[in-house]
Amino acid sequence: MFFGKGRWRIETAARKGAIRSILIVEDEPLVAFDHEHHLAQAGYRVAGTVDSRDGAIAVLNGGGVDLIIADVGLQGARGGIEVARVASDLGVPVLFATAACPLDARQWAVGCLAKPFSQRDLIAAIETVEALLANGAPAAIPPGMQIFPTSG
Structure with a gap:
């Protein structure tokens, strides 16, 4: 199944939803560890935790x-945006989790969750992305989350 311009793919998952494996790109070690812990508790597999574009x-x-x-x-100032560009080319959706949601990078991401946020809101944001990818209609959008429109 595809969302928007057909940039993002969804595969059948053993987990309840289609998103089962998540890459965390975060350069604050405590924040990254917190994400890892809560994602694992919610049943997601952490594909990796890296702090750079190259990683x-x-x-x-x-x-x-x-x-x-x-x-x-x-x-590298815009490392997360560069990650999103590459991910878009590979058909992998990106959710920015950042203090300042980038207006100029909306074409490479599904949305943005503004820091600071609770881990409950992070899980809710992932579920929102999953709903967008599956059928385009999330039940609710967590506080601080923006969904980026796509043309298509």
């Missing part, structure tokens, strides 16, 4: 990533 691309090239949660302000 993210290496994991992406290995395959098996259903969603990327990326901070925008990585080393």
Whole structure:
């Protein structure tokens, strides 16, 4: 199944939904650890946790990533946006999780969850992305989340 311009793919998952394996791209170690813990508790598999564009691309090239949660302000100023560009080319959706949602990068991501946010809101944002990818109609959007429109 495809969303928007057909950029993102969904595969059948053993988990309840289609998103089962998530790559975390975050350069704050405590934030990354917190994400890992809560995603695992929610039943997701963490495909990797990296703090740079190059690390993210290496994991992406290995395959098996259903969603990327990326901070925008990585080393290299726009590292998260570069990750989203590559992910878009590979058909992997991206949810930005950052203090300043980038207006100029909407074409490469499904949406943005503004920091600070609770881990409950992070899980709800992933479920919102999953609903968008599956049928385009999320039941609810968590506080601080923006969904980026796609043309298609």
